[in-house]
Amino acid sequence: MAAPEGLFALEGRPTAQLIADQLREQIVQGVFRPGEQINESVLASQLSTSRGPVREALQRLCQEGILVSRRNRGVFVLELAMEDIREIYAVRVAVESTAADALLDAGQEQVKDTSQALKAIISDMAKQVAVSDWKAIARLDMQFHTSFVAGAGNTRLIRIYKTLAAESRMCILNLAVAYPRIDVLVQEHQNLLDLLEAGHREELHKAITRHMESAVEDLTGTTEEGSP
Amino acid sequence: MAAPEGLFALEGRPTAQLIADQLREQIVQGVFRPGEQINESVLASQLSTSRGPVREALQRLCQEGILVSRRNRGVFVLELAMEDIREIYAVRVAVESTAADALLDAGQEQVKDTSQALKAIISDMAKQVAVSDWKAIARLDMQFHTSFVAGAGNTRLIRIYKTLAAESRMCILNLAVAYPRIDVLVQEHQNLLDLLEAGHREELHKAITRHMESAVEDLTGTTEEGSP
DNA sequence: GAACTGTAGATTGTCAACAATACCCTATAT
DNA sequence: ATATAGGGTATTGTTGACAATCTACAGTTC
Structure with missing residues (x-):
């Protein structure tokens, strides 16, 4: 299921890492605004992949601290005080x-x-x-x-x-x-x-x-x- | 949005975080030795859960750096030089x-x-x-x-x-x-x-x-x- | 005997379906 | 009118099965 889209191929490197890197770049560039929710399903379909790898990437960014996760609610872009x-x-x-x-x-x-x-x-x-x-x-x-x-x-x-x-x-x-x-x-x-x-x-x-x-x-x- | 001072977090991230904490404690106590491989499936059955949460926990510890992941090979306890x-x-x-x-x-x-x-x-x-x-x-x-x-x-x-x-x-x-x-x-x-x-x-x-x-x-x- | 190749086993990587849960909205009673 | 209880909906959390890939071993050839 290689994406015919413009995003790079899997290339033998961890998929979740690639997704996380792309996401992070988009977040710091303001594509996603602070407080905005990021939906696993829609992101998965956008990337032509399943929710699994997307979920791993999101969790990774949560641990980094630029996303925050609320149980059974979703992940949101960090709001900075x-x-x-x-x-x-x-x-x-x-x-x-x-x-x-x-x-x-x-x-x-x-x-x-x-x-x-x-x-x-x-x-x-x-x-x-x-x-x-x-x-x-x-x-x-x-x-x-x-x-x-x-x-x-x-x-x-x-x-x-x-x-x-x-x-x-x-x-x-x-x-x-x-x-x-x-x-x-x-x-x-x-x-x-x-x-x-x-x-x-x-x-x-x-x-x-x-x-x-x-x-x-x-x-x-x-x-x-x-x-x- | 004042947080109720009396009650603490009611397990904001139960499963994966819980597993990760347990794993980390066992690793630092030497239950798993450096270089040892950690199998997702056996860990999942030991914890009476599925591979999903276990996998998330392992990835978390990988990002922390006390586990290292080799693609299609597995995760191993960090060997310190x-x-x-x-x-x-x-x-x-x-x-x-x-x-x-x-x-x-x-x-x-x-x-x-x-x-x-x-x-x-x-x-x-x-x-x-x-x-x-x-x-x-x-x-x-x-x-x-x-x-x-x-x-x-x-x-x-x-x-x-x-x-x-x-x-x-x-x-x-x-x-x-x-x-x-x-x-x-x-x-x-x-x-x-x-x-x-x-x-x-x-x-x-x-x-x-x-x-x-x-x-x-x-x-x-x-x-x-x-x-x- | 050494080197190469093909097969077997095991483990991770990925996927789609199912279940649980929190929030939103409406209806109802006070 | 306000507060409260109930159902509906959307989203995450979890699960088991399937596919891809790597290592190791055995068999074959030179």
Whole structure:
């Protein structure tokens, strides 16, 4: 029952994983809005598959935290409150700081590889800023930080950060005005990269913390506490 | 939408979550050894249920990382290498340090509540050390650190740490001689508690780092490198 | 004897049907 | 009019059967 549709083939990799990845991407891109219900059956028919794999994928996303499941009611896209934003960014500081340490301890070679990847992302980001493509900017923003963490090579750190990145994109997408300080966005990331290459550990830590704190301010400042 | 304060969750996710919790507990207690395969069918019949819920539980544990799934082959208990130990404890340092900061920032009230819980755990730990009940010691060790993190109130941090605690227990259980420095075990945890109560942020960070580093030394020192 | 191929067994992956449950809407009584 | 009880409906939760796939073993050939 291969889908004649445009979505990729099974390709010997776990099906549920593929579905989960597609779903996650659609969620962080806003195809599904916060609070919206996701129906197993309709999703299964859309993907030309059965409810089994779809169910597994949904459960996976529930455990990641970007979906919430209510018993016998269904799964819904996570609704983010201000407290969630603070939590997410607090954990991001922890993860990225740890990644920074691990990266600097790993040696110049690894730093070099990582900074090359980061430089390319910053370059792309500058282009998208020029044309104000918000979705692309959000994607590249997360791609920068994900690559940064990935550079440390700690698989558990990477796994943790994957969820945080998804949640962050949901924050940015759903909480109205995403980047009020777009003029300094590229500059801030360039600063992080410079500090990494220079090996200034303490300064890098401080920069990461500031970067996240200002993000929290931007996000919480543009949002009224939405408690239903 | 105020939640009724009196009654707790009436089993929000009964079956799969229940099975997963049971499985995880058995895994960290060594009922299933590392590398051992877990059969869906036999587990289902043992639990008097179908393969569906069992499969969901297994997938959940796969995503947590204490099981690994090989396509069309089955799920196996995670085999920990020395690199894994270093990873786990590096992330634990990050999480606990962040929890410590959040706890100290949250105010004296929250610190008080947490330290009371920790004190009780240390007390129990001392008793179990006296009778050399290793499994109970390992459980209380993790309970201490889990309660510490839980005290910070960051749900994402707590969720992350749950997996780390399980993996740590697997390390301790599976890597032969668990606690070579049992005489200072209680003392070390008491030290962490004292620093928390005193509010010595920097000292607490250093103590957490030392605590984890010596744990890594103990674990990797008693293990022969089993890398293919 | 070694290497290759084909078959057998077992286990996971997938599917469609059945059952259980929570919510919504209506009817009824106070 | 409000509150309450009852049935209807939609959705998830569960089940057993079927299909796909991988490993291992045996048989055959050079």
